[in-house]
Amino acid sequence: MKRPIGSARRVVQGLAFCLLIYGGYVLKGAPAGSLLPRLSAPQGSYSANSLPQKAIAWAPGDEPAFNFYPPGAACRFNPGGGLFKACSVHLLSENLTWRTPLKYLSVYVLVFVVLAFFLGRSWCGWVCPLGTMGDVLNGLRRMLRIDHVHFSSPFRKALRISSYGLLVPTVAVSALIGLPSFASYQCYLFLPYCQVCPARLLCPLFGGRTSTLADFTNGISSFLSVASWLVLGLFVAAFFVGRRIWCHLCPIGLVNSWFNRGSPLELRKDQRKCNRCAACADACPMGLEHVTISKDKDVLNEAGCVLCLRCVDACPRDACLSVTFCGKEFLRSKYREARS
Amino acid sequence: MKRAGDEQGTPARHYRVARVTPPAGAAAEERRLQESALASLRSRAGRPDALKLFEAMLTAADAPAGDGPAVGVFCNFVPAEVVEAVGARPVRLCTGSVVAQSAGEQVMPRDVCPVARACFGAVAARLGAAGQADVVVVPTACDAKRRLGEFLSDYVQVLQLSVPPRNDYRTELGYWVAELERLGRDLSALTGIPLTRARLRDAIERRRARQDAFHELQRTRLAHPHVLAGSDLALVAAAAFSADPVHWAEAVRALANEVMALGAQRPRPSASVPLVLTGAPLLWPAWKLYAVIEGAGASVVADTLCSATQGLYDPVQVDEWSRPGMMRALALRYFSACLCPCFMDTDALTDRVLELVEEWGACGVVAHSLRLCQLSGMQCARLRHILRQRSIPFLAVDTELGTEDVEQVRVRVEAFLEMIKEQRRRQ
Numbered sequence: 001m002k003r004p005i006g007s008a009r010r011v012v013q014g015l016a017f018c019l020l021i022y023g024g025y026v027l028k029g030a031p032a033g034s035l036l037p038r039l040s041a042p043q044g045s046y047s048a049n050s051l052p053q054k055a056i057a058w059a060p061g062d063e064p065a066f067n068f069y070p071p072g073a074a075c076r077f078n079p080g081g082g083l084f085k086a087c088s089v090h091l092l093s094e095n096l097t098w099r100t101p102l103k104y105l106s107v108y109v110l111v112f113v114v115l116a117f118f119l120g121r122s123w124c125g126w127v128c129p130l131g132t133m134g135d136v137l138n139g140l141r142r143m144l145r146i147d148h149v150h151f152s153s154p155f156r157k158a159l160r161i162s163s164y165g166l167l168v169p170t171v172a173v174s175a176l177i178g179l180p181s182f183a184s185y186q187c188y189l190f191l192p193y194c195q196v197c198p199a200r201l202l203c204p205l206f207g208g209r210t211s212t213l214a215d216f217t218n219g220i221s222s223f224l225s226v227a228s229w230l231v232l233g234l235f236v237a238a239f240f241v242g243r244r245i246w247c248h249l250c251p252i253g254l255v256n257s258w259f260n261r262g263s264p265l266e267l268r269k270d271q272r273k274c275n276r277c278a279a280c281a282d283a284c285p286m287g288l289e290h291v292t293i294s295k296d297k298d299v300l301n302e303a304g305c306v307l308c309l310r311c312v313d314a315c316p317r318d319a320c321l322s323v324t325f326c327g328k329e330f331l332r333s334k335y336r337e338a339r340s
Numbered sequence: 341m342k343r344a345g346d347e348q349g350t351p352a353r354h355y356r357v358a359r360v361t362p363p364a365g366a367a368a369e370e371r372r373l374q375e376s377a378l379a380s381l382r383s384r385a386g387r388p389d390a391l392k393l394f395e396a397m398l399t400a401a402d403a404p405a406g407d408g409p410a411v412g413v414f415c416n417f418v419p420a421e422v423v424e425a426v427g428a429r430p431v432r433l434c435t436g437s438v439v440a441q442s443a444g445e446q447v448m449p450r451d452v453c454p455v456a457r458a459c460f461g462a463v464a465a466r467l468g469a470a471g472q473a474d475v476v477v478v479p480t481a482c483d484a485k486r487r488l489g490e491f492l493s494d495y496v497q498v499l500q501l502s503v504p505p506r507n508d509y510r511t512e513l514g515y516w517v518a519e520l521e522r523l524g525r526d527l528s529a530l531t532g533i534p535l536t537r538a539r540l541r542d543a544i545e546r547r548r549a550r551q552d553a554f555h556e557l558q559r560t561r562l563a564h565p566h567v568l569a570g571s572d573l574a575l576v577a578a579a580a581f582s583a584d585p586v587h588w589a590e591a592v593r594a595l596a597n598e599v600m601a602l603g604a605q606r607p608r609p610s611a612s613v614p615l616v617l618t619g620a621p622l623l624w625p626a627w628k629l630y631a632v633i634e635g636a637g638a639s640v641v642a643d644t645l646c647s648a649t650q651g652l653y654d655p656v657q658v659d660e661w662s663r664p665g666m667m668r669a670l671a672l673r674y675f676s677a678c679l680c681p682c683f684m685d686t687d688a689l690t691d692r693v694l695e696l697v698e699e700w701g702a703c704g705v706v707a708h709s710l711r712l713c714q715l716s717g718m719q720c721a722r723l724r725h726i727l728r729q730r731s732i733p734f735l736a737v738d739t740e741l742g743t744e745d746v747e748q749v750r751v752r753v754e755a756f757l758e759m760i761k762e763q764r765r766r767q
Contacts, residue, residue, distance in 0.1 A: 001658060145537060147664040272695045276688045277677035278509040279657035282668060289510055295687070316655050335655070337552040338545065 003313040016127040021206045023083030027065040071116040072127030075199040079207020088255040093174040120263035121256045125308035134239035149241045159248035167251035196228045198235040243285040257303040264326040267300045273320035280311035360464035370439045377625035390595035397579035412473030416651040419670045425543040427533040432581030436626030453484035464495045481682045507683045509676040516675045537663040551655040553589035557596040564603025570640025571630035574648040578624045613638040616702045620710035621647030626741040642696040681719040704733035711740045
């Protein structure tokens with residue numbers, strides 16, 4: 001079966017992956033890199049010596065090429081500093097702990113919000129390097145002709161609640177240790193989610209840096225190293241058996257999901273053209289059913305949707321599903337012949 | 341393979357009802373019925389030549405192409421892919437023959453669904469294509485089909501597929517997939533060929549040629565709707581029931597090319613009234629409604645009939661080529677996308693009718709309300725309300741398989757067309 005949007009997405013994902021992981025080497029010193037305020041002071045104080053887990057410490061030369069936080073999970077631990085600074089969870093954590101002045105923070109947040117607003121969660125489906133790695137695992141499973149595990153709607157809801165369970169404490173702890181009276185905990189609790197995030201293990205690995213993989217210098221760092229491997233195991237297993245079930249748990253995806261509804265990038269359905277074949281639901285890597293079952297809505301943007309648009313590829317009805325940007329249609333479903 | 345009735349004196353089942361004997365001269369009478377239905381089709385001037393291929397396929401239904409045992413199937417619920425994957429060949433047994441119907445009445449009461457009577461008669465008396473079915477698959481789509489399966493089990497091996505009344509894929513898909521798996525197991529026990537992933541994939545890809553060709557024909561028809569009559573499209577669809585899918589698809593491509601060429605030559609007539617046909621199936625050779633509508637100067641441009649284009653409409657959209665993935669895709673295609681009024685929710689059918697009216701610029705909707713079929717009767721009543729709200733002219737024709745009431749049907753259809761033309765004049 002032909003999936004032209006899927007093929008385009010694979011190309012975009014590949015490019016985005018290379019740019020996010022290796023772009024730091026290539027584009028460092030680009031003139032556009034200094035457009036946004038560069039923070040210098042706080043992170044310097046978190047040298048490898050002051051943190052119990054050296055894995056999350058800055059290494060020399062870790063300056064990103066572009067000093068801002070895009071919605072597409074650009075990891076701060078990318079080799080050479082990466083193309084961008086970091087992800088949204090990182091943005092919240094470090095700036096709350098550092099108590100970054102509002103005049104700097106507001107610029108970072110504004111850039112993030114604008115990018116997230118215009119493209120919604122398509123950052124997850126088209127850009128996020130974790131999602132790309134997951135899609136590779138998923139492709140491996142498909143090649144082996146093993147069926148995926150379908151997770152029920154209550155399970156997916158539970159994962160979404162759990163992702164709040166990851167994000168809220170991360171933000172709360174980061175804010176708390178920013179207060180002078182709790183500053184002594186900073187060395188243990190700095191960037192709490194990063195300490196277990198699979199991106200922190202995987203992204204540096206692609207640049208050949210292994211220093212973030214493990215740190216057994218003390219009890220805390222050993223515990224966190226083992227914990228992060230367990231999470232990584234969960235990540236690999238989730239993507240291998242359950243398509244993008246991980247993305248329901250991801251706190252970075254959660255932040256993006258707030259911008260999915262109301263984004264000018266819209267997935268639309270012409271109800272009358274739908275034949276209820278549910279090919280869209282079968283193709284949905286997030287396991288969502290709303291495209292099939294929605295009966296009265298024209299716009300189908302939902303929090304869980306990563307806008308990968310596999311449903312538009314799968315839909316066999318001409319112009320039943322379409323994608324619009326600011327009301328202008330640029331993609332639509334169509335019957336595709338198997339041959340030709 | 342043995343038929344239940346073949347073993348003399350040893351009934352296959354304890355409760356065997358009665359032997360059904362084909363009426364005297366049934367074969368000749370059946371042929372006469374088909375010839376007269378074909379003559380009605382041929383009476384229309386300027387038909388594309390490629391239709392001869394389909395006429396030949398339809399009348400050769402007694403000996404369908406292909407190897408392997410013949411598996412008789414009813415309804416659009418049975419995935420031909422599963423049948424073909426285990427090395428059997430599917431033969432659609434749904435018939436509108438009054439000869440078969442009267443044979444069926446030797447056992448079945450007269451006041452039940454005419455299609456059930458006819459289908460039962462065809463299998464029990466071994467008429468036409470039904471004569472070679474070694475095993476029959478009956479989905480329990482409606483009450484009549486539920487009983488039909490049991491009635492037939494006295495005469496031939498029957499595999500029943502239990503159709504859930506709700507076609508919500510979230511709750512019922514797993515059940516339906518299990519039914520298809522069971523069908524695959526039972527059929528492969530008969531043929532000795534297992535339902536493997538590779539064989540299923542081959543069958544799905546082979547069948548896909550049909551959908552592709554049909555969509556090409558529909559695109560061509562949309563540009564030139566006046567070339568191919570609705571009855572001829574129904575002929576094309578009816579031929580698909582038993583023909584080899586690849587051979588059929590090639591013939592459809594040839595027909596599409598011819599329609600394109602003819603459409604460019606002939607101007608579109610302005611007087612014709614385009615109609616959408618919906619409701620109960622119009623089963624070959626009981627096509628008097630087509631003859632009446634087209635004889636009265638209207639044309640059937642689109643339909644939702646399971647006897648016509650509905651079965652050719654939706655492709656099997658496989659997302660993952662694992663075996664469960666393919667079975668799921670088959671279940672979605674043959675169950676979720678099905679517009680049968682046997683389901684609790686018929687909004688999909690209503691949506692399709694409204695969509696077809698718009699897409700084909702139809703002036704009205706005619707529904708075939710098969711007498712004694714509550715599902716189509718009640719569906720028509722609901723559709724009447726919905727279409728009235730949208731000021732779309734609607735006619736429900738309540739009729740049976742025979743031609744006794746053809747004049748009454750003609751009067752009603754002509755009055756309906758007159759009303760539409762009157763409306764047109766006023767606008």
